[in-house]
Amino acid sequence: MNLAWLAAGxxxxxxxxxxALGIGKLAASAMEASGRQPEAANAIRTSMIIxxxxxxxxxxxxxxxCFMLAGK
Amino acid sequence: MSDTLLTNSAHAVADxxxxxxxxxxxxDWIMHxxxxxxxxxxxxxxxxxxxxxxxxxxxxxxxxxxxFMWVASVLLIAIMIKVSKSYKKSLIPKGVSNAFEVxxxxxxxxxxxxxxxxxxxxxxxxxxxxxxxxxxxxxxGLVPFSATATxxxxxxxTLAVATFLVTQISGMRKNGVFGYLKGLVPHGxxxxxLPIMAIVExxxxxxxxxxxxxxxxxxxxxxxxxxYALISLIFVMQTFLIAPISxxxxxxxxxxxxxxxxxxxxxxxxxxxxxIGMAVHQDH
Numbered sequence: 001m002n003l004a005w006l007a008a009g010x011x012x013x014x015x016x017x018x019x020a021l022g023i024g025k026l027a028a029s030a031m032e033a034s035g036r037q038p039e040a041a042n043a044i045r046t047s048m049i050i051x052x053x054x055x056x057x058x059x060x061x062x063x064x065x066c067f068m069l070a071g072k
Numbered sequence: 073m074s075d076t077l078l079t080n081s082a083h084a085v086a087d088x089x090x091x092x093x094x095x096x097x098x099x100d101w102i103m104h105x106x107x108x109x110x111x112x113x114x115x116x117x118x119x120x121x122x123x124x125x126x127x128x129x130x131x132x133x134x135x136x137x138x139x140f141m142w143v144a145s146v147l148l149i150a151i152m153i154k155v156s157k158s159y160k161k162s163l164i165p166k167g168v169s170n171a172f173e174v175x176x177x178x179x180x181x182x183x184x185x186x187x188x189x190x191x192x193x194x195x196x197x198x199x200x201x202x203x204x205x206x207x208x209x210x211x212x213g214l215v216p217f218s219a220t221a222t223x224x225x226x227x228x229x230t231l232a233v234a235t236f237l238v239t240q241i242s243g244m245r246k247n248g249v250f251g252y253l254k255g256l257v258p259h260g261x262x263x264x265x266l267p268i269m270a271i272v273e274x275x276x277x278x279x280x281x282x283x284x285x286x287x288x289x290x291x292x293x294x295x296x297x298x299x300y301a302l303i304s305l306i307f308v309m310q311t312f313l314i315a316p317i318s319x320x321x322x323x324x325x326x327x328x329x330x331x332x333x334x335x336x337x338x339x340x341x342x343x344x345x346x347x348i349g350m351a352v353h354q355d356h
Contacts, residue, residue, distance in 0.1 A: 060290035
């Protein structure tokens with residue numbers, strides 16, 4: 001009965017909620033902006049991908065801590 | 073038939089509960105595939121042990137990740153020499169050179185020029201090296217029986233240290249050592265906030281390359297762990313019937329990994345260009 005594994009699981013779950021919320025809002029506003037101005041869709045798509053990768057980077061920081069916990 | 077399915081599912085549930093209770097270590101093989109090791113595995117065909125070397129007490133033995141870093145470097149050097157030689161014959165590239173010219177111009181015109189601005193030509197070789205090395209290492213990791221060199225925190229830390237050195241040295245060369253450190257704090261900040269801003273900016277100098285290293289390492293490692301975990305569903309459930317779902321999901325994540333490989337190379341290069349631009353042109 002290892003509490004570290006439980007902590008890793010709960011931590012990963014909560015992290016994913018934050019990351020998915022952020023990327024969801026990002027995608028929603030990107031779609032809305034593309035709908036308003038279809039000529040800018042390409043530039044918006046590029047910025048969206050960059051921002052999504054950065055948000056994912058942050059959630060992966062927490063994932064690394066969960067790896068360390070699960071290894072105990 | 074349905075009787076064995078029922079007993080199989082019952083066994084699977086019992087097994088999962090037993091594992092959850094801490095008995096049995098079935099996830100060792102996931103870590104075995106992801107971590108670095110002193111041998112090259114081609115299971116079930118065999119394995120090649122790699123030599124242990126040591127230099128002044130430091131362990132520089134050959135490991136799986138080192139071998140695949142060398143493979144990526146040799147591939148990169150061979151392809152780039154061929155590409156650059158083809159420009160002597162004609163300025164219009166054909167074949168492999170054509171494909172690589174697209175990527176090289178992309179790094180120069182979309183990553184280096186907008187973010188660094190004036191004087192961007194000096195930094196394009198470093199950005200191209202980082203981009204292609206990370207791209208090749210990430211792609212090599214998707215080939216069966218191979219390992220991802222960039223899923224090793226030592227490799228990504230070295231790349232981040234290289235970016236750190238390029239930014240600091242070019243910033244200090246452009247603005248002088250004291251001028252660069254003074255220019256870290258933006259203009260028009262109230263005097264009361266200056267000590268905090270100074271500490272935050274100096275810490276930021278170190279946390280930004282650290283974030284670069286961790287982002288690349290975690291993205292590569294997490295993708296591979298997900299693929300292995302999905303395939304190991306077959307072993308946890310201990311039935312072949314789960315195989316179409318499990319392999320289907322693993323295939324989807326595999327395609328996502330291809331996208332993530334290209335994207336992480338692009339993000340690393342773009343953030344390096346951004347840091348270089350902020351260090352060299354400090355009045356932005």
